[in-house]
Structures are given as structure tokens and as C-alpha cells.
Amino acid sequence: MIVALIRTGLIELKRDRVALGLTFVLPILFFSIFAIVFGQTGSDGxxxxxxxxxxxxxxxxxxxxxxxxxxxxxxxxxxxxxxxxxxxxxxxxxxxxxxxxxxxxxxxxxxxxxxxxxxxxxxxxxxxxxxxxxxxxxxxxxxxxxxxxxxxxxxxxxxxxxxxxxxxxxxxxxxxxxxxxxxxxxxxxxxxxxxxxxxxxxxxxxxxxxxxxxxxxxxxxxxxxxDERKKNPAVSYYAAGTGVMFLLFSAAGAGGSLLDEQDNGTLERVLTSRISMTGLLLSKWILIAGIGAIQVTLMFVWGQLLFGLPLTAHIPGFVAMTIATALSASAFGLVLAAACRSRAQLSGASTIIILIMSAIGGSMFPRFMMPEVMQKAGLLTFNGWSLDGYRKVFWNDASLVELWPQLSVLTILTIVLFLVARLLAGKWEAA
Amino acid sequence: MTEVLRITDLSRSFGETEALRGVNFAVGKGEWIGLLGPNGAGKTTCVRAIAGRVRPDAGVIRLFDTDVTQAGEAAAAARSRLGVVPQDIALYPTLTASENLQTFGALNGLSTSEARERAEWALEWTGLDGRRRDRVKTFSGGMKRRLNIACGVLHRPELILLDEPTVGVDPQSRERIWEMLGQLRDEGASLMLTTHQLDEAQRVCDRIVIIDHGCVIADGTLRSLIAETVGSDRRVIVTLDEPVGEGAFGATVRLNGTALEVTTEQVAADLPMVLEQVAGLGRRVEDVRIVEPSLQAVFLHLTGRELRE
Incomplete structure (x- = not known):
């Protein structure tokens, strides 16, 4: 009996590619990333x-x-x-x-x-x-x-x-x-x-x-x-780093409501009503971005109350970065949800992708302390641009105009991600 | 009769599988039809095509005299007069009954005040008034099923596509559901019912459309279908206190232990004769049953008895 159950478990694991990846590939992938980040492999790097x-x-x-x-x-x-x-x-x-x-x-x-x-x-x-x-x-x-x-x-x-x-x-x-x-x-x-x-x-x-x-x-x-507003630079950095990482996780989780609705038939029903797929995605995108913006704001308010993070002195830049970041993260969550076929698949894929992006993009460890090649790689991630923006706001007192590179990249990213999500969501439209 | 739906030569394939192969039928205003068929016959594809969730390869779907296979405002307007009630409990489980109703009201084009007003009507209609503030996930199967129907008819659709409305509910809920739907019938709504509960279809539908292998194989009233397939003869089954010997009755009477069975179109004429013969044999009649030809008999006659996967 024990052998039969072990055999069943192995067969299930073998047939669940996401679980297989999480079990065997993710640890190696993470080890490699951290080895590069912290190990400073090679003098050129x-x-x-x-x-x-x-x-x-x-x-x-x-x-x-x-x-x-x-x-x-x-x-x-x-x-x-x-x-x-x-x-x-x-x-x-x-x-x-x-x-x-x-x-x-x-x-x-x-x-x-x-x-x-x-x-x-x-x-x-x-x-x-x-x-x-x-x-x-x-x-x-x-x-x-x-x-x-x-x-x-x-x-x-x-x-x-x-x-x-x-x-x-x-x-x-x-x-x-x-x-x-x-x-x-x-x-x-x-x-x-x-x-x-x-x-x-x-x-x-x-x-x-x-x-x-x-x-x-x-x-x-x-x-x-x-500058009294910069007593503790690490607080604003880690508030942004942690906030952005968890924003991505919550966006992916909220995007997964599409998959829940697909499973319980609500999605089919909603799509037989007057709303179009684009309208449906827009509503999800706005909702997830709104929740995300509140989530990040709460993080920074908490940082100000307990750790002296200078939020009130940087409101315009913070608002601009938070809106851009939340809109982009929301579109990212929709892409993940639309690309996956089930909640389980979404959970595995989002864990892998977000942790890797966060490690490379500087949510876990400042990018300026990484090898040069990793610093450049960080700019391929959502986190990299967002954290650069927050850093400019809280440390360099950047004006809204000075945030244009980060805001532009995040805006372009948002548009591209939303279009990709819309394309992928075609699978739920009339066949 | 004015038609609210007419389907002409509707075809759709999924890869090698021909789900619909030139389907034709119509639904008249105020008419209730049952769309029946074995698993995989093409019913769901047909319903989804009407609802706009499947694009036909060929054929025309005219809804309220508008070709809805052509995208556009006219098609959207025609579809807004349609109500779809899925077989799945397609509700938001963490929302209350009232919130679900208002959400689906809004999605079907009702204003906020209209949605609120119709939600009030629906809560009373479904008997869920006392549970309006409870989350749907706490509801019983029958309550969810009633709310599921209500969410599809809030916007007063003129044609309702109803997929298995009573599956998985107890007899009490089932009766309540048919009472609810009866009110819609009284208000003049047309209805297309997809179900495997043949007794219910037989009871409530004006007309039956049977579909198999992507084609309509029968379309008519129950009486006409019976006449065309299994015939309108009824079975008279008389149960005696003791068995009788072979040859006691004529060849038209089949014996099975204490039961004797006669198939006849003239029950009123033949039954007294049988009872007279029984009395003549000194046997006592314990039970008499008259079995009319059923939709199930028609269905099995037309679609066969082999299992469909």
C-alpha cells in the first residue's frame, strides 16, 4: 500500500511540470542568480x-x-x-x-x-x-x-x-x-x-x-x-524594494481571479453579457492597479510612521512612481493570468518569475552592489526601473520631469503588457 | 407565430470533429422548447453559438429577426434581449445574493437604480429575500441554483436559454424553480431548455427538438414525436393475485408472472374486456397501470441505447 501511494505521488509529480520546475529547477536557478550577484564571478563582471x-x-x-x-x-x-x-x-x-x-x-x-x-x-x-x-x-x-x-x-x-x-x-x-x-x-x-x-x-x-x-x-x-529628509536611506530603498516585489505578487494573485472565474463559469457568463473582453480586462487592470497603489502607499506610510521614511516631503514623485508602478504591475498580473491555464500553474509561474525579477531587479539586494552585468540585466526587469525611480524621488529629490526615463519605461511596459494580455485573453473569447 | 429565434443550416467544426452539421430549428414568441440530445450531440455548441460564445463556420442565427452571426450594433442589441442561464453555478461566491444580482444586472445593461429594483424583485421571486445579505458560498445547492437563474433573467430577456436548471437539486427546490419559471412563462418569455431530465422537458415544453451527431433528428410536439416514432399505443399492465396459465389470454396479451400486459390504442375499449376475462378465470386484480409513451421512449428510439462518451 505504501509503495502504491509513493508511486502515485511520483507519477503526479512527474506529470505536473510546474511542480517539477519548482522542486528541481527553481532552486538551481536561484542559486545561480545569487552566486552571480554575491559571488562577483569573474573580474570583468x-x-x-x-x-x-x-x-x-x-x-x-x-x-x-x-x-x-x-x-x-x-x-x-x-x-x-x-x-x-x-x-x-x-x-x-x-x-x-x-x-x-x-x-x-x-x-x-x-x-x-x-x-x-x-x-x-x-x-x-x-x-x-x-x-x-x-x-x-x-x-x-x-x-x-x-x-x-x-x-x-x-x-x-x-x-x-x-x-x-x-x-x-x-x-x-x-x-x-x-x-x-x-x-x-x-x-x-x-x-x-x-x-x-x-x-x-x-x-x-x-x-x-x-x-x-x-x-x-x-x-x-x-x-x-x-538634508533632514535623508536620515535613513536604507528605509526608503527597502520600502520600495519590498513594496514592488509584493505588488507583483498581489497583482499576479488578483489577475488569477480570471482563472477562478474561468473555472466556476462566471467568466463565460460575464462574456455573454454586454461587456467585451477588452472591457473586462480594463476593469481588472484598473482594480488591481488601484489595490496595488494602496498597498504600496500603506507600506510607505508605515515606513514614515515607524522608521522616519520621508514620505510627505516627496509626495508628487511618490504618487507618480506609485501610479506608474501599480499600473504596470497590474498589466503584468493580467499577462501571467492570461498565459496560464490554471491557478496552480499561475501560482508556480508567478513565484518563479517574480522572485527572479526581484533578485535581478534589486528588490532583495541593491543593484549598485551587484556586478556590472547584473546591474544591466536589472534594467530588463520591471523592478529595476521602478526602484530606480523611487530612489531618485527619495534620495535625489528628483522632480517629476527628472523621473521621465523611469515613468516612460513603465508606461511603455504597461501598454505592451496590456496588449499582450489582451492578445492572450483571446483564448476566452468566442471560439 | 412570430419567431424570436431561427437557426438555419448552422455548422461548426472543432478540428476533425463536426459539432454542428446544418442545424435548423426555430423558437416562436412565448414558446417553450426543449433542446435534447445525448452527451456530445452538439447541444452546448448550439447554445453557445446563440449566446455569441461560438462562431459558426456556416449558417445563420436570426435573433429577433437580426442576423447575430454578423458582428455589429444590431447583433449586440438583439443579444441584449437574450438571457443566458448556464448549468454551472456562475456566481461570485464571496458576494451576497443582492450584490450578485446587482452585478449581473449592471453587466446586462441595467442602470444602478434599475439593477437595485430588479434585484429586489429577484430576491422575492427566488424566495431568497431573507438571505439577501448572506454570502452566496453559504447557500445550499437549491438556493444557488435559484439565484443562478435569477441573475440570467434580471434584465427581462424575451428569450431565455436555460441549461439544466434543476440539476443537482432536491425535489422541493426543483418544484420551486419550475414555479419561478412558470411566472416568466405567464409574462410571455420564450424559453429554450437544455436538459437530460426528460420528464421535466415532457412536462413543461411546448415542443421538443432532438439533436444528435450535430443534426436535428426530431422537431415537434411530444404527441407528434410519439406518433412518428414509438407510436401512440399505451401499455396496460394488470397485476393479479396469482399467476394464470399460458394460453389463458389471446396472443395480444403478454404474461410475466402475476402481471399481464396489453399494448393498445383503445384503452377504454380493451381494458374492460381484459378485466372481464380475469374475473372469468377466478383471479383478483390487485393493480392496474396505464403507461403512456414517454419522451424517454422517443429519445431512446431516436438516439439508440448505446453509451455516449
Whole structure:
């Protein structure tokens, strides 16, 4: 008897392709996506941080540092050219605006006098300003660390010169033996190898107890620091991420009412009344979008009440994004429902598709922290565009006009999805 | 009689299967017809074609003198005078009776106030007035069935397509349903009934259309169909207290234990003769039954006894 029941269960599983997919394919698919997202497979696929560098110094040292930064695989320097193809330098204001608007997460300002003071550990120095957008907390820290590293690797001679100069200025002249040791160290740093005591009778630097620690001076400036509306960027991000993901789930579930009505004969009855299939789909689309918009709004209101999410300060952008997102999600739900033949099939398909879209699109994990290829893939998803829009609203204070790329894509997506749903729903029309 | 529906040479195939092969019949104003046939005969396809849910390959459906096979406003207007009551309980289970009625009223073109007014009528008509605020999912099968019918006739259709209105309900609900439909008949509604309950069709229909293998194989009143098929002879069955021996009666009388059976067109003349013979044999009559030819006999005669899948 037990064997008979096991056999029956296996036959049922084998014949239910959705269940089979959920059991065996979905876990592997998810593992692969998360391995790509979190594992950063391959250096080419790793995330690169876009950075604007403003060179106000124009010195050899600043140019060497910029070249070294450009060579860093984790950084992509944002450049621009004029009509003749000549590179145009950025100004400090442009760099700040770029970070404030969310075009880049980080900007580096190399101030006038940077080259003449770099490497001084104390005294008068011209500090580098690192403008950061804390909406991307990783980028600022990454670039800050790389700045220290590149300064040491690209400007070792200047670091030693300036360091010793400062030392002599405050501590008195060095002895001949000390100068010899410093020269050896400088040669070592500039040539990049060889024993430090080579040609130096006084022994190795370590023997003499030299310490070469200490960073270049960097002022990290949060461009939104003074804005009370941006106390906690993560809250608005996760409200949007979670809200959009669950909006998709509820839209798919609500779209499934078509399948319920198909099963209990209500759909047939409704279609024998005066309403057309297009009218029926429109009514479902508006209803699901309305419910979805309320769902997302409740999420954000809750976020404001409990977690200080600045909803009331961003009403126009929020309303625009929420309406566009809900209309699009509603059309997506109708497509899924019209494409499936049963509730069970819809449930399986929507779970697979929505979880994958949410993972790639950034609902579960910020896209800016993903490998570059995944960031681009995220733009193929509904979630990617929607979350970008919410991020611009809540973090970059984007106006309605500035939301045009996201609103346009979501609107086009809505139209296309509705047309696809209408096409697929033809199966319910007069045969 | 003015016709509300005329179907001419209606054909429809699904792949290799010819569901309808030149179907012809009509429904007159105020007439009730039964559209009968074995499973897979083409009844459902025919009803769905009339309701606009199946496009015919060929033929014409004239509804209220409008060809509804041609799409357009005229066809839509004609179909708005049609009421469709499906066999399935096609209701919204989480809505109340009143809400369901108002929804289907609105879908069939009634204004909000009209829908509300007609819903009141329907609640009384169906005997569901006391359950108006209850969700349909809490209703019994008979209550759902009555509400299902009401939702199809709220907009006062002149022709009602009624598919198996009493399937799965108890005798009390069945009687109530036929009472309800009787009121519609009194108001002059035409009705096309699709059913396997042949006794009900026999009881309520003015005319019977039998369809099989996609063709109409019989169309007429019950009396005419009986006459044309199994004949109008009635069976007289007399049950005795004891069996009688072979040869006690003539060849026209069949013996089966204590029962003797005579098939005759002249019951009034033949029955007294049989009873006289029984008395002459010293037997006592315990029961007499006169069985008239039924629609079932006609149906089986025309469509055969083999199972249809």
C-alpha cells in the first residue's frame, strides 16, 4: 500500500511540470542568480564605481594620481569631451551636483596645492575632498580606500619627500645616516623592489625601526548630510524594494481571479453579457492597479510612521512612481493570468518569475552592489526601473520631469503588457 | 407565430470533429422548447453559438429577426434581449445574493437604480429575500441554483436559454424553480431548455427538438414525436393475485408472472374486456397501470441505447 501511494505521488509529480520546475529547477536557478550577484564571478563582471575627479591642482602629482585611479579595475572615471573630442575637466560644482543627483555615487576633488603637500603627515596640507552619496554606502568606502592605496603606489617618491621634509621642518635636520636610509627607501618605493638595505651599510629600514604608515588626508563629505529628509536611506530603498516585489505578487494573485472565474463559469457568463473582453480586462487592470497603489502607499506610510521614511516631503514623485508602478504591475498580473491555464500553474509561474525579477531587479539586494552585468540585466526587469525611480524621488529629490526615463519605461511596459494580455485573453473569447 | 429565434443550416467544426452539421430549428414568441440530445450531440455548441460564445463556420442565427452571426450594433442589441442561464453555478461566491444580482444586472445593461429594483424583485421571486445579505458560498445547492437563474433573467430577456436548471437539486427546490419559471412563462418569455431530465422537458415544453451527431433528428410536439416514432399505443399492465396459465389470454396479451400486459390504442375499449376475462378465470386484480409513451421512449428510439462518451 505504501509503495502504491509513493508511486502515485511520483507519477503526479512527474506529470505536473510546474511542480517539477519548482522542486528541481527553481532552486538551481536561484542559486545561480545569487552566486552571480554575491559571488562577483569573474573580474570583468565585478561592479565598477563611477567616479568624477576634479583636478584643481593640475600638477604632475595630481595627474599621476588620476592616471593611477583610472587604472583601478574597481573604478570607472567619468569623463566628458567637447565637440572636437577634447576632454573637458569637471568643476567642483558639477561634481557635487553629479553626486547629489545620483549620477555618480562618489566624486574626488584634488585641491590646489595637492601636489606640493601630498604625503605630509602633519602641518599644512591640502586635503582631498571625497564627496559621497550615502545611498550607496559601499562606493564611498571603496573609493576612499582605493584613494589611499593609489596615493601610495602612484606617488611614493612624493610621499617620502614630503614626509621627510615635514619631519625635518618640525624635528630638525637628519643625520647623514638617516638621509642615506631615506634615500634607499625612496629608491625602493619608486623602483618597486629589491632589498631595502641594498647598497646601504646601515642595514634595513626595519632594522632601523622606520614606520611608513599614515594616509593621505581625505575629507569625506556626505553631500546630503544637511538634508533632514535623508536620515535613513536604507528605509526608503527597502520600502520600495519590498513594496514592488509584493505588488507583483498581489497583482499576479488578483489577475488569477480570471482563472477562478474561468473555472466556476462566471467568466463565460460575464462574456455573454454586454461587456467585451477588452472591457473586462480594463476593469481588472484598473482594480488591481488601484489595490496595488494602496498597498504600496500603506507600506510607505508605515515606513514614515515607524522608521522616519520621508514620505510627505516627496509626495508628487511618490504618487507618480506609485501610479506608474501599480499600473504596470497590474498589466503584468493580467499577462501571467492570461498565459496560464490554471491557478496552480499561475501560482508556480508567478513565484518563479517574480522572485527572479526581484533578485535581478534589486528588490532583495541593491543593484549598485551587484556586478556590472547584473546591474544591466536589472534594467530588463520591471523592478529595476521602478526602484530606480523611487530612489531618485527619495534620495535625489528628483522632480517629476527628472523621473521621465523611469515613468516612460513603465508606461511603455504597461501598454505592451496590456496588449499582450489582451492578445492572450483571446483564448476566452468566442471560439 | 412570430419567431424570436431561427437557426438555419448552422455548422461548426472543432478540428476533425463536426459539432454542428446544418442545424435548423426555430423558437416562436412565448414558446417553450426543449433542446435534447445525448452527451456530445452538439447541444452546448448550439447554445453557445446563440449566446455569441461560438462562431459558426456556416449558417445563420436570426435573433429577433437580426442576423447575430454578423458582428455589429444590431447583433449586440438583439443579444441584449437574450438571457443566458448556464448549468454551472456562475456566481461570485464571496458576494451576497443582492450584490450578485446587482452585478449581473449592471453587466446586462441595467442602470444602478434599475439593477437595485430588479434585484429586489429577484430576491422575492427566488424566495431568497431573507438571505439577501448572506454570502452566496453559504447557500445550499437549491438556493444557488435559484439565484443562478435569477441573475440570467434580471434584465427581462424575451428569450431565455436555460441549461439544466434543476440539476443537482432536491425535489422541493426543483418544484420551486419550475414555479419561478412558470411566472416568466405567464409574462410571455420564450424559453429554450437544455436538459437530460426528460420528464421535466415532457412536462413543461411546448415542443421538443432532438439533436444528435450535430443534426436535428426530431422537431415537434411530444404527441407528434410519439406518433412518428414509438407510436401512440399505451401499455396496460394488470397485476393479479396469482399467476394464470399460458394460453389463458389471446396472443395480444403478454404474461410475466402475476402481471399481464396489453399494448393498445383503445384503452377504454380493451381494458374492460381484459378485466372481464380475469374475473372469468377466478383471479383478483390487485393493480392496474396505464403507461403512456414517454419522451424517454422517443429519445431512446431516436438516439439508440448505446453509451455516449
Amino acid at each position: 565585478a561592479s565598477r564605481v563611477n567616479v568624477i575627479v576634479v583636478d584643481e591642482d593640475g600638477s604632475d602629482a595630481s595627474r599621476r594620481l588620476i592616471d593611477a585611479l583610472a587604472a583601478e579595475p574597481a573604478i570607472r572615471l567619468r569623463t566628458r569631451t567637447d565637440a572636437d573630442g577634447n576632454e573637458q575637466p569637471w568643476t567642483q560644482d558639477e561634481a557635487r551636483a553629479g553626486v547629489e543627483d545620483g549620477d555618480v555615487p562618489v566624486a574626488i576633488i584634488l585641491p590646489e596645492g595637492f601636489g606640493s603637500t601630498v604625503g605630509r603627515f602633519f602641518g599644512d596640507v591640502a586635503p582631498i575632498d571625497l564627496l559621497i552619496d550615502t545611498a550607496d554606502p559601499i562606493a564611498g568606502r571603496l573609493v576612499g580606500g582605493l584613494l589611499q592605496k593609489t596615493a601610495f603606489t602612484a606617488l611614493p617618491d612624493l610621499m617620502v619627500d614630503q614626509g621627510l621634509s615635514a619631519f625635518e621642518e618640525h624635528g630638525g635636520p637628519m643625520t647623514p645616516a638617516q638621509r642615506l636610509a631615506a634615500g634607499a627607501l625612496k629608491r625602493f618605493l619608486t623602483t618597486g623592489g629589491g632589498p631595502i638595505g641594498e647598497g646601504n651599510d646601515s642595514g634595513s629600514a626595519s632594522d632601523d625601526g622606520f614606520e611608513f604608515g599614515g594616509p593621505i588626508t581625505v575629507n569625506t563629505i556626505d553631500v546630503h548630510q544637511s
